[in-house]
Each structure stands twice: as C-alpha cells, then as structure tokens.
Amino acid sequence: MTTLAPALPQLRIGPHTVQPPVVLAPMAGITNAPFRTLCREFSGGKGLFVSEMITTRALVERNEKTMQLIHFDVTETPRSIQLYGVDPVTVGKAVRMIVDENLADHIDLNFGCPVPKVTRKGGGSALPYKRPLLRAILREAVSGAGDLPVTIKMRKGIDDDHLTFLDAGRIAVEEGVTAVALHGRTTAQHYGGTADWDAIARLKEHVPEIPVLGNGDIWCADDALRMMRETGCDGVVVGRGCLGRPWLFADLVSAMEGRGERHAPTLREVADVMVRHATLLGEWIGDEARGVIDFRKHVAWYLKGFAVGSEMRKKLAVTSSLEELGGQLHELDLDQPWPDGADGPRGRTSGNNRVVLPDGWLKDPYDCSGVSADAESDTSGG
Numbered sequence: 001m002t003t004l005a006p007a008l009p010q011l012r013i014g015p016h017t018v019q020p021p022v023v024l025a026p027m028a029g030i031t032n033a034p035f036r037t038l039c040r041e042f043s044g045g046k047g048l049f050v051s052e053m054i055t056t057r058a059l060v061e062r063n064e065k066t067m068q069l070i071h072f073d074v075t076e077t078p079r080s081i082q083l084y085g086v087d088p089v090t091v092g093k094a095v096r097m098i099v100d101e102n103l104a105d106h107i108d109l110n111f112g113c114p115v116p117k118v119t120r121k122g123g124g125s126a127l128p129y130k131r132p133l134l135r136a137i138l139r140e141a142v143s144g145a146g147d148l149p150v151t152i153k154m155r156k157g158i159d160d161d162h163l164t165f166l167d168a169g170r171i172a173v174e175e176g177v178t179a180v181a182l183h184g185r186t187t188a189q190h191y192g193g194t195a196d197w198d199a200i201a202r203l204k205e206h207v208p209e210i211p212v213l214g215n216g217d218i219w220c221a222d223d224a225l226r227m228m229r230e231t232g233c234d235g236v237v238v239g240r241g242c243l244g245r246p247w248l249f250a251d252l253v254s255a256m257e258g259r260g261e262r263h264a265p266t267l268r269e270v271a272d273v274m275v276r277h278a279t280l281l282g283e284w285i286g287d288e289a290r291g292v293i294d295f296r297k298h299v300a301w302y303l304k305g306f307a308v309g310s311e312m313r314k315k316l317a318v319t320s321s322l323e324e325l326g327g328q329l330h331e332l333d334l335d336q337p338w339p340d341g342a343d344g345p346r347g348r349t350s351g352n353n354r355v356v357l358p359d360g361w362l363k364d365p366y367d368c369s370g371v372s373a374d375a376e377s378d379t380s381g382g
Contacts, residue, residue: 011211011235013048013106014149014178016078020256021235022047022224022249023181023213026082026110026153029297030243033073034280038273039242040076042263043249048080053110056085056094070103071284078105082153084113085137086123092140099146107145109137111154111168114187116356125155125187126357128164131171133368138175149178153215153237156199158355159188162362165199169207181213181237187355191240191348201231213237220343221248221255221262240347244301246273267306268334274302275326282322289320301346305339308332 011021024031024039024047036049051069058066072079081104085091091109098104111134113124128134141150152172157163165182172180182203184195195216204212211234214227224236242248247263254261265273277298282291299316308316312332319325 011179011213013078013151013211015147016048016106016149018048018235020046020253021211021213021228022252022256023235023237024049024242024249025215025237025239026050026053026108027239027243028052032069032281032284033071033076034277034284035246036076037073037280038246038277039249042247043253045075046253047249048078048106049076050080050082050108051104053082053084053113054094056083056087056090059083059094060090060097072104080104080106080108082108082110083141084110084118084123086121086127086133088133088136088140091137092144095141095144095148095150099144099148105148107141107148107150108181109141109150109152111152112181112183114155114185114190114355119187120356120358122358122361126158126355126361128154128168129158129162129361129365130368131164131167131365134168135171135175138172138177142176150176151179151181152177153181153183155183156186156196158357158362159186165203166206169203169212173207173209177210179211179213179234180207181215183237184214184216197227197231200227200233204232204234211235215239217345219345221251224252225255240345243347244298244304245346246277264338266334266338267332267336270302270306271326271329271332271334274298274329275322278322278325288322292320292322292325295325304346305342306332306336 011018024036029052031050031052040049054066054070070081081098083091083094085094095107098107110124111128118124119126154165154168156165169180180203182200184197184199185193197214200212200214213235214231214233215237218224218227218236218238219241227233227236238248238252247265251262278292278295281294282288285291285294296317296319303313312328316328319328
C-alpha cells in the first residue's frame with residue numbers, strides 16, 4: 001500500500017535547502033557525475049547528490065584520477081563532495097583547497113566506510129572510536145570550510161560492544177558540524193542483517209541541535225517515509241536501494257510531496273536508461289569503450305528480477321560499445337513489466353563479523369598513536 005507523506009519540515013544544510021529531504025549516499029565507483037545526473041534528472045533536480053569518496057591526501061596532491069572525480073556537471077547545485085581523511089592537518093588542507101578553488105558548495109566527511117582496507121589503518125568507521133582524533137579532524141574541517149557547511153556520515157560503531165554514534169554526534173555538534181547522517185549498522189555488520197532504526201531515533205534525541213539523517217534499508221519510497229515517521233529523523237540517505245534504479249529518486253520526491261505515483265518501468269524503459277547511463281559514462285571518461293566497460297558493473301542491478309537468460313547476462317556483462325550494448329538489449333523481450341520483488345534489497349547484503357583494525361586499536365579510545373600517515377592512499381573513489 002502506498003503511504004502518503006505528512007507535512008515535512010525543510011532540511012537545511014548550511015545555506016542550502018534540501019527539499020524534499022533526500023540525499024544520495026556516496027558509493028565508490030557508483031556516484032560519479034553520470035550517475036548523479038541520472039538520479040537528479042529523475043528527481044526533477046530536487047535532493048542532494050553526493051560525490052564518490054575523495055581521499056584528502058589525493059586531493060591535496062592533485063592525483064589525476066581524483067581531479068576527475070571531483071568534476072561536477074554545470075547543472076549540479078549544490079555541489080556536494082565527500083572527503084575521507086585520518087590526519088587533521090591533511091583534512092584541513094583539503095578543505096581549504098576546496099574553498100579557495102571553489103570546488104564544491106558542501107563538504108561531507110566519511111566516518112562510515114567498513115571495508116577492511118580502510119579500517120585496518122584506522123580510517124572510515126573505525127575512526128570515531130578515537131574520540132580526540134575525531135574532534136581534531138572536525139575542528140580542522142569546520143575551521144577551514146568557512147561558510148561552506150560540513151556534515152558527517154557514520155555508523156553505530158565498530159561492533160555492539162564498541163558503539164560510538166552518540167559520542168560522535170555530540171562531538172560533531174560541539175565542533176560546528178551542520179548535520180549528521182547515521183547508517184544503522186556497525187562496522188562488523190557491513191551490509192548484513194537489518195539496519196537499526198532505533199539507533200537513528202536515539203541519535204536524533206541526543207543531538208536535537210542539528211539535523212539527523214537516517215540511512216539503511218531504504219529500498220522503496222515508502223521505506224523512507226516509514227523511517228522518518230518511526231525515528232523522527234530530518235531526512236534520508238539512500239545508497240544501495242538506487243543501484244540499477246535511479247528512478248527511485250522520482251518515487252522519493254513523489255512520496256515526500258504527498259503524491260502516490262511510483263515508477264514501475266517495463267524492460268524497454270529500463271533498457272533505455274541503461275544505454276543513457278553507459279553513454280554518459282563514455283562522455284565523462286572521454287572514451288566510449290571505457291564508458292561501456294565501466295557500465296558493466298551496473299548490468300545485473302538494472303536487470304534484477306527480469307527474465308533474462310544466463311547466456312545473455314554474460315554477453316551483456318562483456319559489451320564494449322554502445323552499439324553492442326543496444327543491440328543485445330533489443331534481443332530481449334522488452335515488453336516485460338516491472339518484476340514483483342525487484343524493489344527489494346540489492347547490492348551487497350552480506351555481513352562480515354570480523355573487523356580489521358590496527359593492532360591494539362580498541363585498548364584505549366583516547367590513545368590515537370595507532371594512526372599513521374599511510375592510512376590515506378593517494379587515490380580516491382574507494
């Protein structure tokens with residue numbers, strides 16, 4: 001049953017109004033300029049669409065790949081960039097570079113990434129456990145940002161015995177962060193199990209001074225309405241739910257504006273979006289073949305639930321030109337309706353109970369000596 005939205009307050013991120021309060025979560029290798037363009041087109045330009053994770057060291061050193069990743073289309077406003085860093089000095093330099101060179105209008109800091117290559121060096125979702133380090137990074141970022149709003153995205157903690165989200169939320173308020181997004185899972189959960197929406201509600205109660213955004217298990221527009229109703233959060237951050245389904249943002253806007261229509265595209269309509277997505281990637285990269293190759297990772301998400309044989313799926317996963325991609329798609333039964341169940345979970349859904357951390361990381365939340373300069377790579381995008 002379609003749920004209609006109550007009257008929603010405006011979400012303010014510094015000087016920016018995000019209405020309706022819907023944010024595209026940064027996802028490595030996914031939320032580049034072409035994908036943001038698609039999502040924004042479906043939303044009618046409403047919402048906030050955040051870049052892939054940018055490593056502060058790579059930005060300061062002007063790594064070639066990183067400089068491409070921070071490119072925004074001229075129609076993107078506000079320009080939202082997510083930074084990852086573990087060294088307050090480097091984070092500060094990166095933020096001041098963004099301000100001085102007018103590279104973005106909003107800065108989000110990543111304290112939620114659970115992947116081992118990040119947490120094993122004390123970064124991502126491991127970092128908030130070290131309270132003084134978190135505070136130092138936020139202080140440098142907010143100080144360097146000037147009038148640009150700084151927000152953070154984080155998880156509940158490392159595991160159920162080492163929860164950090166309430167302390168991190170309070171530190172964020174004290175250091176001048178504009179808003180906080182919470183993924184209702186621990187690092188140990190990765191993307192498994194069920195997101196803890198109660199934690200989002202607790203954080204909202206704990207830091208009423210700033211907006212709290214909820215993230216986790218939003219697979220359809222009605223999930224977003226339910227999260228806001230049950231937790232009292234000020235907005236939602238959507239990640240895996242829009243993989244292969246950028247039109248989810250049209251549904252989110254419709255739902256939050258109190259309208260009942262939802263997208264249920266035929267395979268023909270999905271195929272058209274697939275070709276457009278691959279085309280945008282080729283234009284962005286500057287090479288059609290490379291764009292189509294980069295698009296391959298999206299094929300299974302777009303085709304989830306449709307009757308497409310395994311051989312054709314394999315062929316689509318090795319295409320290398322727009323002509324080839326379009327030709328193979330037109331061999332399918334394009335009149336297929338939107339499949340039952342295709343609105344459900346997509347992307348990574350597995351858990352990983354083993355968290356990789358620096359030696360002795362959990363001994364003392366106030367001892368920050370375990371973080372070294374090599375915790376940041378010189379490349380971005382995950």
